[in-house]
Structures are given as C-alpha cells and as structure tokens.
Amino acid sequence: MTHVLDDLELYAVGALPADRSDAVAAHLRGCASCRAAAGEIAEVVAALADTVPLREPPADLKDRILAAAAEDVRRQRRAVRLPRIPLDPRMLAMAAAIVLLLGFDANQTLRLQAVQAERDEYERGLANVALGGRTWYMAGVDQWKGSGGNLMQPASGKPAFVVFHDLRPLDQGQLYALWLIAPDGKWVRGASFRPDAERIQMVEIGQELAGFERCAVTVETSSTGKREGPVVMQSRIAPPSQ
Amino acid sequence: MTVERDDNVLAEALAARDLSALSGLYDRYGRVSYTLAYRILGEPEAAEDVVQDAFLAAWRGAGTFRRERGNVRSWLLSIVHHRAVDVLRRRTAFRPAPLEAADHTASELDTAEEAARNVERGSVRAALETLPEAQRRTIELAYFGGYTQSELAELMGVPLGTVKGRMRIGLQKMRRVLGAVR
Numbered sequence: 001m002t003h004v005l006d007d008l009e010l011y012a013v014g015a016l017p018a019d020r021s022d023a024v025a026a027h028l029r030g031c032a033s034c035r036a037a038a039g040e041i042a043e044v045v046a047a048l049a050d051t052v053p054l055r056e057p058p059a060d061l062k063d064r065i066l067a068a069a070a071e072d073v074r075r076q077r078r079a080v081r082l083p084r085i086p087l088d089p090r091m092l093a094m095a096a097a098i099v100l101l102l103g104f105d106a107n108q109t110l111r112l113q114a115v116q117a118e119r120d121e122y123e124r125g126l127a128n129v130a131l132g133g134r135t136w137y138m139a140g141v142d143q144w145k146g147s148g149g150n151l152m153q154p155a156s157g158k159p160a161f162v163v164f165h166d167l168r169p170l171d172q173g174q175l176y177a178l179w180l181i182a183p184d185g186k187w188v189r190g191a192s193f194r195p196d197a198e199r200i201q202m203v204e205i206g207q208e209l210a211g212f213e214r215c216a217v218t219v220e221t222s223s224t225g226k227r228e229g230p231v232v233m234q235s236r237i238a239p240p241s242q
Numbered sequence: 243m244t245v246e247r248d249d250n251v252l253a254e255a256l257a258a259r260d261l262s263a264l265s266g267l268y269d270r271y272g273r274v275s276y277t278l279a280y281r282i283l284g285e286p287e288a289a290e291d292v293v294q295d296a297f298l299a300a301w302r303g304a305g306t307f308r309r310e311r312g313n314v315r316s317w318l319l320s321i322v323h324h325r326a327v328d329v330l331r332r333r334t335a336f337r338p339a340p341l342e343a344a345d346h347t348a349s350e351l352d353t354a355e356e357a358a359r360n361v362e363r364g365s366v367r368a369a370l371e372t373l374p375e376a377q378r379r380t381i382e383l384a385y386f387g388g389y390t391q392s393e394l395a396e397l398m399g400v401p402l403g404t405v406k407g408r409m410r411i412g413l414q415k416m417r418r419v420l421g422a423v424r
Contacts, residue, residue: 014384
C-alpha cells in the first residue's frame with residue numbers, strides 16, 4: 001500500500017486536483033496511520049478559520065437550519081409509520097429510478113426488493129445523494145404548508161431531480177410547473193406534472209441547474225408558456241454545478 | 243479537554259437525531275462557520291447558504307464522523323470549507339485577496355468560554371504571522387482563495403514541489419507553535 005502522507009496538507013486545504021483528492025480519501029478510509037496524521041493536520045487547518053475577524057450570521061439562520069432538520073425528522077417519522085405494503089409497480093419504478101440515479105449496485109437493488117420497505121430505502125437513497133451531491137428543500141406556502149420537495153443535484157453529474165412529498169391534489173385542468181429562475185429574473189420551466197396521489201413523487205428536471213439561483217413550483221393550466229399561476233413552494237439554490 | 247469532550251457528546255447526540263444537539267453545535271460553531279464561509283465567498287447570502295447546507299450535511303451525515311479523523315470542530319469546518327470552495331470555484335469573478343488585518347474586539351456579551359476562545363484565536367493569528375511570507379501566502383491562497391496546487395504554482399511562479407513544500411512546512415510550523423501555546 002502506498003501511503004499518502006506527502007499529500008495530506010494539500011488535501012486538508014482542498015488544493016489537490018479532484019482525482020488525486022478522491023484517491024487520498026479512498027486511501028484514508030483503509031489506512032489508520034495516514035488517517036491519524038490527516039486528523040492532526042485537519043485540526044491545524046481548521047484553526048485557520050480563527051485568523052479571520054468574527055462575523056455575526058443573520059439571527060434567523062439558526063432557525064432556518066433547525067426547521068429544515070426538523071422537517072427531516074418529521075418525514076422520517078412519517079415514513080416509519082407507513083404500513084408495510086406489497087411492492088406495487090409504481091413504487092418499483094420509482095425505486096428503479098433511484099437505483100439508476102444513484103448508481104446502486106445489484107446487491108443493493110436486491111436488498112431493496114428483499115426488505116419490502118421501499119419507502120425506507122428511498123429515504124436512505126436520498127441521504128446518499130445528500131452526502132455526495134447537493135440538496136435544497138422547498139417548503140410549501142399558504143395552502144401548501146405541509147407539502148415540500150427536495151431538489152437534488154447528484155454528485156455524479158447525473159440529471160437533477162426533485163422528490164416531492166405530500167403534494168396537494170389539483171383541480172381538473174391544473175398542473176404543477178417547476179421553474180428555475182436566473183439571476184436576471186428569467187423563469188425557465190424545468191418540468192410540468194400532475195400529482196400522482198402517492199405521498200412521494202419524483203420529478204426529473206429537463207434543464208441544467210447551471211446559471212440559476214432559485215427554484216419554485218407554481219400551479220398552472222398549461223404545460224408550456226410563461227409562468228402565470230401562484231407560487232406554492234420555492235427555495236434559493238446555491239450557485240449551480242457547471 | 244472539556245470542549246472536546248462536550249463536542250463528542252454533541253456528535254453522538256447528533257447521530258441519534260437529537261435536534262438539541264444540532265442547536266448546540268450551531269451555538270458553538272455557527273459564528274465561526276459563517277465567518278469562514280463569508281471570508282471565502284465575500285458576500286452574505288452565499289455564506290448563509292453554505293452554512294445552512296453544511297449544518298444540514300452534518301446533521302444528515304453525523305454517523306460518518308470519526309474522532310480519529312479530527313475533532314468535531316475540524317470536521318464541521320471542513321464541510322463548510324469544502325462547500326464554500328466548491329461554490330467559489332464555480333465563479334470566475336471573485337477571488338478574495340490574502341488575509342485582511344484581523345483584530346477581533348471581544349463583545350460585551352462574550353462568555354468566559356468565548357474569552358478563552360478569543361485568546362486562542364489570537365494565538366492562531368500569531369502562529370500564522372510567524373511564518374515566512376511565502377509559506378503564509380501559500381496557505382492563505384489555498385485555504386481562503388480556493389486555489390489548487392497547480393494554480394498556486396502558476397500564480398506564484400514556482401514549481402509544484404515548492405508549493406507542496408511551503409504548505410507542508412508552514413502547517414508543520416503552525417502545528418508546533420499551536421501545540422506549544424495550547
């Protein structure tokens with residue numbers, strides 16, 4: 001085994017090229033001595049943050065973080081309360097989509113089916129994406145309080161998608177439109193869809209996230225054209241992937 | 243060390259999905275996290291997004307924390323740093339200058355723990371200032387500016403090996419100095 005001690009400082013400050021950084025991370029997972037050395041360097045590097053004059057974050061930032069975490073807990077509890085149901089074709093299709101998106105291996109797929117707990121697996125799949133990629137939570141407003149969706153950008157460069165929960169049913173002729181909003185205020189439709197009556201619904205985005213700073217969901221009467229309906233959920237998204 | 247022991251308790255509670263642990267973690271490290279993100283990105287909204295993103299990642303991935311890979315503070319700040327640099331590298335316009343003058347004035351609300359922390363912050367600044375200019379700049383440009391090793395080599399007009407050497411020696415010196423004052 002070739003140790004990575006020579007690279008640990010550059011790794012700790014994030015200055016290695018991505019492929020080398022990945023190789024170092026992989027080595028650290030299996031090498032206790034390099035891991036110990038990396039831990040000591042990481043503590044010195046973290047101390048660099050102390051060289052900057054302290055700034056006060058906005059007063060509501062903590063509340064926003066705790067609210068998003070609490071929503072995580074609520075969703076997890078709701079998932080746990082769901083009855084164990086036989087696999088139905090729609091859920092299998094959704095699980096398969098997640099398998100494709102996340103690159104689960106065949107054994108994981110088999111386990112997914114074997115435990116007959118597709119929704120729990122699904123939650124774990126989302127957690128995997130959250131660790132490797134980026135997620136932004138859109139909370140419903142007004143009558144849509146209690147609805148929400150996680151916009152997911154997988155780390156692998158696979159297409160972005162949104163996992164909605166508790167979407168309200170719509171009247172005949174209405175549909176949801178998912179929008180990406182550019183810094184200049186331009187709204188670009190990423191998807192149009194009808195709620196499918198499942199508690200969890202995945203919607204792929206036919207649009208790159210690059211160049212957008214917010215996302216929103218509106219209720220529309222047409223699957224094309226400009227935004228006209230009310231915003232029912234939205235989130236700011238950090239500068240997107242290239 | 244009390245803080246470290248408390249941090250480990252917080253990390254265990256976090257992994258057990260205890261929201262009060264997340265609250266405690268934010269009380270302890272929210273400000274330094276925001277400071278770091280703001281220092282790297284140079285604007286408040288992006289810094290807020292990064293901090294929110296980082297604390298939620300810590301919340302969701304608390305089970306991945308391993309003490310042997312550094313303490314809770316370095317784990318959390320590495321998440322903040324990684325995400326902030328990630329955002330920074332997607333931009334082309336803003337790259338922060340090397341470290342600004344850093345004189346923190348303790349607020350009237352500083353607790354005893356914060357006062358101790360301020361002393362430690364002063365020690366860290368002093369440790370960084372003991373480094374030769376080239377080592378200090380290399381560290382600052384990489385950590386706060388998000389420059390990669392090859393960008394640093396080009397920017398400073400030195401071979402890659404020199405960048406690596408400056409980084410290594412600089413951080414080793416800081417470690418010795420900090421080890422002596424802690």
